[in-house]
Amino acid sequence: MDALLDVQGLKTHFGSGEHAVRAVDGVDLAVQAGEAMGLVGESGCGKSMFARSLMRLLPPNGRVVAGQARFRGEDLLAKSEAEMCALRGSEIALVLQNPLTSLNPTLRVGVQIGEPLVAHGVARSHRGARGRVLELMRAMHLPSPEEHYRQYPHELSGGMRQRAVIAAALACRPSLLICDEPTTALDVAVQAGILELLREIKDRHGAAILLISHDVAVVNHLCERLAVMYAGRLVETGPTRDVLAAPKHPYTQGLLQCVPRLRTRREMVPISGEVPDPAALPTGCKFHPRCPLVEPRCLDSEPPLAPVGEGRLARCILYEQGRSL
Amino acid sequence: MSHPLVEAMHVTKEFELGGGAFGRVFARRRRRLLAVDDVSLAIHQGETLGLVGESGSGKSTLARLLLRLIRPTDGGVCFDGQDISGLGERALRPLRRGMQIIFQNPYASLNPRQSVRQILSLPLRLHFKMTERERRDRLDELLRQVGLSPDHAGRYPHQLSGGMRQRVAIARALAVRPEFIICDEPVSALDVSIQAQILALLQRLQQEFHLTYLFISHDLAVVRQLADRIAVMQRGKVVEIGSAEQVIDRPQHPYTQMLLASAPELP
Numbered sequence: 001m002d003a004l005l006d007v008q009g010l011k012t013h014f015g016s017g018e019h020a021v022r023a024v025d026g027v028d029l030a031v032q033a034g035e036a037m038g039l040v041g042e043s044g045c046g047k048s049m050f051a052r053s054l055m056r057l058l059p060p061n062g063r064v065v066a067g068q069a070r071f072r073g074e075d076l077l078a079k080s081e082a083e084m085c086a087l088r089g090s091e092i093a094l095v096l097q098n099p100l101t102s103l104n105p106t107l108r109v110g111v112q113i114g115e116p117l118v119a120h121g122v123a124r125s126h127r128g129a130r131g132r133v134l135e136l137m138r139a140m141h142l143p144s145p146e147e148h149y150r151q152y153p154h155e156l157s158g159g160m161r162q163r164a165v166i167a168a169a170l171a172c173r174p175s176l177l178i179c180d181e182p183t184t185a186l187d188v189a190v191q192a193g194i195l196e197l198l199r200e201i202k203d204r205h206g207a208a209i210l211l212i213s214h215d216v217a218v219v220n221h222l223c224e225r226l227a228v229m230y231a232g233r234l235v236e237t238g239p240t241r242d243v244l245a246a247p248k249h250p251y252t253q254g255l256l257q258c259v260p261r262l263r264t265r266r267e268m269v270p271i272s273g274e275v276p277d278p279a280a281l282p283t284g285c286k287f288h289p290r291c292p293l294v295e296p297r298c299l300d301s302e303p304p305l306a307p308v309g310e311g312r313l314a315r316c317i318l319y320e321q322g323r324s325l
Numbered sequence: 326m327s328h329p330l331v332e333a334m335h336v337t338k339e340f341e342l343g344g345g346a347f348g349r350v351f352a353r354r355r356r357r358l359l360a361v362d363d364v365s366l367a368i369h370q371g372e373t374l375g376l377v378g379e380s381g382s383g384k385s386t387l388a389r390l391l392l393r394l395i396r397p398t399d400g401g402v403c404f405d406g407q408d409i410s411g412l413g414e415r416a417l418r419p420l421r422r423g424m425q426i427i428f429q430n431p432y433a434s435l436n437p438r439q440s441v442r443q444i445l446s447l448p449l450r451l452h453f454k455m456t457e458r459e460r461r462d463r464l465d466e467l468l469r470q471v472g473l474s475p476d477h478a479g480r481y482p483h484q485l486s487g488g489m490r491q492r493v494a495i496a497r498a499l500a501v502r503p504e505f506i507i508c509d510e511p512v513s514a515l516d517v518s519i520q521a522q523i524l525a526l527l528q529r530l531q532q533e534f535h536l537t538y539l540f541i542s543h544d545l546a547v548v549r550q551l552a553d554r555i556a557v558m559q560r561g562k563v564v565e566i567g568s569a570e571q572v573i574d575r576p577q578h579p580y581t582q583m584l585l586a587s588a589p590e591l592p
Binding site: 042043187188189191192195214215216217218220221241244245254255256257258259260261262263265266267268269270271272274275 | 488543588
């Protein structure tokens with residue numbers, strides 16, 4: 001089966017020449033229809049710029065320099081701006097971390113949820129969209145839709161605002177929902193509610209979700225598969241359960257050891273050093289300066305993503321062909 | 326059991342909302358917010374008390390009351406057996422050496438126009454009589470203790486990464502050789518690999534200098550790693566307090582149970 005979204009060799013750079021910041025530097029990632037895929041990484045690894053590249057919403061100094069992003073077989077990166085406008089908010093929708101900046105403070109919430117319906121011609125007017133908007137608000141478990149319809153964003157709590165943003169994102173029944181840190185600014189109980197809602201959207205509405213997060217536990221909660229990103233590339237992908245049970249890449253192993261567990265208290269084993277500056281990446285494997293298993297060969301060339309098990313890939317010389325797993 | 330180093334006795338803090346122009350003109354419109362509501366707790370020498378709760382539960386206000394950065398509306402605060410709730414700034418000053426605080430965002434708590442050397446020198450100047458040479462040595466020692474090198478002394482906050490900035494904030498707290506440090510969400514803004522570095526550093530420093538911590542976080546799993554005991558706050562009240570194992574494994578209060586059930590977990 002062809003993937004709903006199939007990204008190949010995506011590279012997004014800022015600036016040019018020797019000092020170019022290689023924010024995304026060759027990412028291959030596929031999302032199947034109806035699945036939830038998690039993209040995990042620390043700040044500066046390029047995960048948000050990856051999402052923005054797909055949506056063609058990069059800051060002015062950023063540009064995609066290579067790669068393809070096939071959505072239903074058509075390359076998003078080759079589309080005209082008008083074609084992208086027709087897709088954004090109808091076929092592909094984006095939910096960002098801070099709902100207060102996603103929402104217009106001067107417009108009523110109901111009008112904003114109905115905006116994509118009007119913009120994409122599903123409804124002729126906001127009045128015509130009202131019924132569908134109220135229905136969406138109910139589906140998002142907003143407590144009193146009629147009242148919230150008339151309210152402004154500042155009158156809603158953080159969790160309700162994020163529900164309103166998700167309602168707007170789902171208005172045109174997109175087949176792909178990209179969520180970039182959708183719960184990071186929220187309290188833990190509110191976060192649990194939003195994650196539950198995303199699960200419902202996947203199960204009931206059949207939308208595929210690309211969930212971008214720094215929090216492995218959040219991804220684990222929702223996603224069947226995950227990809228771990230480091231310094232602009234993927235270092236490991238596979239079924240979430242398998243990767244978390246037995247991570248293959250030294251970075252994934254280190255990352256999971258850093259995550260504090262609720263049920264056990266143990267010695268913290270931090271990864272030494274810091275994330276490299278994307279304008280001055282190390283040679284060879286980008287993780288080698290922090291890797292506990294580094295060998296001289298790691299400095300020479302970057303290993304490819306190699307199979308490390310059923311549906312799993314890892315980018316490490318440990319798993320290059322000819323070596324045993 | 327050792328005597329409490331820090332103690333809150335029925336401490337209450339009420340804020341007046343709408344204190345702006347309208348609040349003053351329309352006095353009736355003033356609303357009151359009970360940020361901390363009759364909280365009593367004790368923190369013992371050498372222990373780490375974890376304080377968890379959602380945003381707005383009063384954690385940070387309680388921290389500021391314990392340090393007497395703000396005055397309680399009612400109730401008392403003791404430090405090392407002395408009631409400090411009524412003391413003036415002058416009387417507090419010698420006590421301030423014993424208590425320090427590390428904030429969530431070191432970018433906001435470090436002066437951007439001062440080098441690391443200037444930032445760390447100030448507490449040394451304020452609290453100790455030292456020669457220039459002694460101060461330089463102490464500065465190098467502080468930087469080493471938090472995992473930085475003497476080369477970092479000349480840098481400014483914007484030239485440091487988030488993790489390094491937090492190390493500077495920790496060094497500044499250590500400079501006065503305190504007994505008690507409040508860590509107010511010290512790792513919430515950091516990436517998980519850096520978070521683990523800072524938590525490990527805080528653990529090491531506690532052992533080395535026999536520090537007493539109040540460790541505040543919204544993240545139960547983070548608190549679990551450091552705390553001997555955990556207090557849970559909801560709407561200004563401490564609703565549950567007990568050993569870390571007890572609170573996490575056998576929570577009694579429905580609010581604690583809800584927090585634990587909401588936290589996404591790893592296998």
